[in-house]
Amino acid sequence: MDWDKMNRVIVLGAGASHGSSFSSQVDHPLPLVRSFLDTMLRLQRETVFHDLIKELLQRFYPAFNSSRQRLRNTDFEAFFSLLAQDCESLSLWPTAIVGEDADQELVNELKFWLDGLEFSAKCQEELRSAPFGQAFQMLSSIRFYMLQGLIAKTLADCHQDKLCEYHSRLAEILRPGDTIISFNYDLVMDQTLQRLRPDLWTYADGYGIRFRMLFDLKGQSRLPKTTNTSSVLLLKPHGSCNWITTRPFGPRGFAKPTTMPLVCTGPTYYGGISRKPSDAGDGNQRMSDSPLRADFLGVDITPPILSKEVWLCGRHHQIIWQKALLALARANIVAFIGYSMPQADLQANWLFRTGHALSDAQIAIIVDPTPERSLARFQSIYGKDRTYVNRMAFGKWVSGIKG
Numbered sequence: 001m002d003w004d005k006m007n008r009v010i011v012l013g014a015g016a017s018h019g020s021s022f023s024s025q026v027d028h029p030l031p032l033v034r035s036f037l038d039t040m041l042r043l044q045r046e047t048v049f050h051d052l053i054k055e056l057l058q059r060f061y062p063a064f065n066s067s068r069q070r071l072r073n074t075d076f077e078a079f080f081s082l083l084a085q086d087c088e089s090l091s092l093w094p095t096a097i098v099g100e101d102a103d104q105e106l107v108n109e110l111k112f113w114l115d116g117l118e119f120s121a122k123c124q125e126e127l128r129s130a131p132f133g134q135a136f137q138m139l140s141s142i143r144f145y146m147l148q149g150l151i152a153k154t155l156a157d158c159h160q161d162k163l164c165e166y167h168s169r170l171a172e173i174l175r176p177g178d179t180i181i182s183f184n185y186d187l188v189m190d191q192t193l194q195r196l197r198p199d200l201w202t203y204a205d206g207y208g209i210r211f212r213m214l215f216d217l218k219g220q221s222r223l224p225k226t227t228n229t230s231s232v233l234l235l236k237p238h239g240s241c242n243w244i245t246t247r248p249f250g251p252r253g254f255a256k257p258t259t260m261p262l263v264c265t266g267p268t269y270y271g272g273i274s275r276k277p278s279d280a281g282d283g284n285q286r287m288s289d290s291p292l293r294a295d296f297l298g299v300d301i302t303p304p305i306l307s308k309e310v311w312l313c314g315r316h317h318q319i320i321w322q323k324a325l326l327a328l329a330r331a332n333i334v335a336f337i338g339y340s341m342p343q344a345d346l347q348a349n350w351l352f353r354t355g356h357a358l359s360d361a362q363i364a365i366i367v368d369p370t371p372e373r374s375l376a377r378f379q380s381i382y383g384k385d386r387t388y389v390n391r392m393a394f395g396k397w398v399s400g401i402k403g
Contacts, residue, residue, distance in 0.1 A: 011182075011183075011339050012338060014339075022163070080147075080304045171189075179324075183236075185238065208319060240301065241270060243299065328355025336368075356382060366387065
């Protein structure tokens with residue numbers, strides 16, 4: 001198998017980031033799905049988010065306790081899916097089901113978050129007379145997006161902008177025309193390409209989409225150039241922690257983003273929700289006393305929920321998935337690093353199955369020291385005779401690859 005002469009697609013899953021070479025140099029390695037809640041709670045131990053996460057866990061999982069073993073047995077995607085369902089369903093609940101005490105507790109918590117987001121007193125007063133279902137839905141939406149931003153902050157705290165020698169080696173052997181498909185929100189591969197291979201990849205167009213604005217490390221903004229400068233693509237179908245998009249907020253809470261990402265912050269993580277500066281103001285003025293409608297800025301990642309298709313509704317999502325499919329259709333070889341082809345991610349399964357169906361001859365390389373649980377899923381797509389398993393860690397495999 002002549003790796004250097006192949007049309008290549010490299011797929012990065014959470015295992016690639018979790019196994020980074022700097023993991024032993026930081027307090028918390030980049031987490032896998034099963035360890036994300038544990039890591040998030042430990043990093044937020046001294047913040048208001050710690051109690052919020054525990055409260056929500058105890059609501060959805062009554063037998064929950066904060067032991068690390070119990071946390072590791074709590075499905076992160078299922079937890080976020082339940083939060084997402086709150087944002088959609090509970091507007092139908094009548095106040096009578098919940099009771100007046102719970103109603104007041106909800107108003108108090110909602111006021112706490114809206115104070116932090118600088119909603120005016122008049123806006124908050126409107127909530128006191130709003131139906132319970134509407135108020136609960138707004139609160140659920142705020143909780144959901146706060147925790148979504150907390151995902152980015154958790155990854156930033158774990159990564160600490162360190163270079164990984166394995167990702168660096170992968171960057172060294174890339175050549176023009178290669179495509180990386182990363183399902184990771186973190187910036188490990190992104191920062192590696194930016195620092196080591198600026199001849200092949202830039203933030204301006206290396207993601208396969210164009211941003212309305214770019215920021216550098218000094219916070220300086222500039223418009224992206226219209227010329228193509230990246231000959232390698234890093235496609236991130238689930239979004240990235242350095243993409244920022246507008247979050248419209250209205251009576252039903254935060255709307256799903258459908259516009260192109262407003263900003264790419266380059267190698268910098270972005271977490272939380274912040275109010276979008278007014279075009280006419282200095283960015284620090286309080287929101288107007290108009291009805292509960294405003295624009296905020298939030299990290300542009302598809303949340304870790306089981307039904308992701310309803311979130312892949314923006315034009316930029318379509319472009320990324322289309323380019324990923326085109327790259328797979330042209331590929332002779334697809335290398336999966338730290339990716340398990342999860343059955344619950346139907347969109348990703350469709351992507352690889354369709355890409356393989358459109359290709360003439362395609363083989364899959366699975367880089368995983370313990371591939372037993374996922375091997376059958378890969379073989380169901382590529383066949384046993386065209387699925388090659390490397391039972392080794394990412395670092396060992398990539399060090400043996402010739403450019």
